[in-house]
Amino acid sequence: MILRLKYDYYSKGYVIIRNVLNKKDLDKCKDQLILSYKKILRENINYNNIHELLTKYEKNKEWDKLYIAFKDACQSKPFLRMSKKLENLTKNFFNVKTKTLTCAYAIGIKNSKRTSYDWHQEKTYYSKIRKKTFHYQFPFFEKCIKLNGTMSVLEGSHTLGEISNYTYNRKFKKGVYSYIPKDIKLMQKYFKEKFLNMNIGDVCIFHENLIHRSNINKTNKVRFAGINRQQAI
Ligand SMILES: [Fe+2]
Numbered sequence: 001m002i003l004r005l006k007y008d009y010y011s012k013g014y015v016i017i018r019n020v021l022n023k024k025d026l027d028k029c030k031d032q033l034i035l036s037y038k039k040i041l042r043e044n045i046n047y048n049n050i051h052e053l054l055t056k057y058e059k060n061k062e063w064d065k066l067y068i069a070f071k072d073a074c075q076s077k078p079f080l081r082m083s084k085k086l087e088n089l090t091k092n093f094f095n096v097k098t099k100t101l102t103c104a105y106a107i108g109i110k111n112s113k114r115t116s117y118d119w120h121q122e123k124t125y126y127s128k129i130r131k132k133t134f135h136y137q138f139p140f141f142e143k144c145i146k147l148n149g150t151m152s153v154l155e156g157s158h159t160l161g162e163i164s165n166y167t168y169n170r171k172f173k174k175g176v177y178s179y180i181p182k183d184i185k186l187m188q189k190y191f192k193e194k195f196l197n198m199n200i201g202d203v204c205i206f207h208e209n210l211i212h213r214s215n216i217n218k219t220n221k222v223r224f225a226g227i228n229r230q231q232a233i
Contacts, residue, residue, distance in 0.1 A: 019202060040069035116214040146195040
């Protein structure tokens with residue numbers, strides 16, 4: 001089983017491991033999300049109205065407040081615990097000892113392009129680190145599917161190695177930066193785009209050189225996707 005998953009990872013540049021994360025750990029991250037937004041935004045937030053409220057804050061460009069709440073959640077115990085679990089997963093899957101560099105989550109708000117990334121390699125963001133890096137994405141609030149803008153990848157594109165020829169682009173002030181490979185149009189002809197459809201409990205491991213992006217959320221519910229980045233020690 002693990003051998004097949006490994007070959008999947010090395011041939012395609014990513015693999016989704018199904019139902020491997022502990023539901024209780026994921027629920028704690030979900031609870032923490034509510035707590036952090038409640039505390040920072042000073043609103044009566046619950047599992048149902050969080051989507052509407054965050055969409056309102058995004059529309060009103062209250063991005064600084066959203067960012068403070070985001071930071072509060074990322075630095076919390078449940079997210080740190082999840083990092084430890086994923087470091088263990090790296091140890092089991094790759095037999096490599098790692099430390100976490102980033103523990104966070106991606107946010108996809110309906111039709112918003114501010115927080116969505118165009119095509120890029122993760123390695124570009126960690127280019128100063130010469131050791132191997134490991135990358136995880138996992139749903140913890142709602143499932144991540146094509147309709148709510150889940151991440152997509154160009155299957156097998158990790159075989160291109162680290163790309164140094166890219167354009168640097170930011171669509172919004174206070175938006176995310178994308179380092180888009182200059183040949184992206186051609187790359188899209190050679191490597192097939194695959195969407196990561198994941199349920200709660202699933203996790204995707206992807207290669208530092210795999211070209212990927214996040215997509216536009218077409219639903220009314222905010223998409224939260226857990227993120228973990230590690231480096232070999
Ligand atoms: Fe990325």
